[in-house]
Amino acid sequence: MSLPKQQKAVVVEKYGSGLTLKEVPVPQAGPGQVLVKVDASVMGSLKSRVEAPRNPYFSIPEPFVAGTAGVGRVVESDTFKKGQLVYLDPTVWSRDGPEHYLVKSVGDGATPESKALSAEEYKRNGYWLQYALVDIESCYPVNEDAISFDTDLIAGLTFPLVAYGGFREIGLKPGDTVAIGPSTGRFSSGAVSVAASMGAKVLALGRDKATLEKLASHYSNVQPVLLTGDSGADAATLQKLGPLDAYMDYTP
Incomplete structure (x- = not known):
């Protein structure tokens, strides 16, 4: 199946201006990247953040695609099998160290390395689009044989996973x-x-x-x-x- 050249995405053009549905190019996956057809994405509390003026302490550069965590199937990858179901993590970590990060469509860290991450549009973009370009570190394969519920619900894992990390740590x-x-x-x-x-x-x-x-x-x-x-x-x-x-x- 050939991929379309354009796709629909929900975009924040500027803080305070709300959301815009528009056509954007479908990207191609390079080394260390995965192109995923998005099935579902979390809504979260985006409305209150994007309709207000930009918070200089917790935001990312505009424009960006809205949406945080998601779930979908691999379309292009040199690591994952085509059609593999994957959980899409909203957190992007720098390969130079875990202290440098951003949360897609939400905000980045305080370090220069974190700001460098959010300068790349595909990294700061959320998952409210049809095809997402994602780093392999933000894709987690899901064993479909181990679940018995609607796979769209996997997008909501972002909420319990925060707690799970803390409980595992202690x-x-x-x-x-x-x-x-x-x-x-x-x-x-x-x-x-x-x-x-x-x-x-x-x-x-x-x-x-x-x-x-x-x-x-x-x-x-x-x-x-x-x-x-x-x-x-x-x-x-x-x-x-x-x-x-x-x-x-x-x-x-």
């Missing part, structure tokens, strides 16, 4: 008790799912009783803990449920 084990607070957001609820799946006892902290109970209803090892705003009373509640082996903080 060596969270089955039977450990971990408190997560707050616990009902996009990333923090992912942390609850990961910790519960790793066999830990999870204390899900928050202020919304109904949302906490709905979250906890999916797991036998998650206990909702309603915070009152009284630090003394809340600390006493946690002491009764502890001791804690870990705490994952999702406060702004």
Whole structure:
């Protein structure tokens, strides 16, 4: 099957101007790169960021394609098999060191090397387009025989993966008790799912009783803990449920 020369993409031409649907060229993969036909991509909180003036401390150069994490199938690659299902990581790491990075369509790091990454349009572009050019380090092959759900849902792995990295780093084990607070957001609820799946006892902290109970209803090892705003009373509640082996903080 021959590739089209043009494709549709959702582009941020300038911060504060919103989103534009436009035609852009379909790129070709070079050494160390993969061309992926995108099946799905995460929406996230893009609207609030691109409709506001550019944040000089956390942004990337314009223009860029919107969208963060995604999932799709390999079209061109010297590393992956054609048709391979891959998870598309929104984080791009410099090959010179992990301290130099950017998050596609979101922001880059403070180092000159990070700024050099975001100067390359394909690296800063997100996945709201039909064909994405991606570095091999940002492509993770998926074993389709091991999953039994809609593959589009894989794009949402970006949320629980953040927590998984943290729990792996501290060596969270089955039977450990971990408190997560707050616990009902996009990333923090992912942390609850990961910790519960790793066999830990999870204390899900928050202020919304109904949302906490709905979250906890999916797991036998998650206990909702309603915070009152009284630090003394809340600390006493946690002491009764502890001791804690870990705490994952999702406060702004």
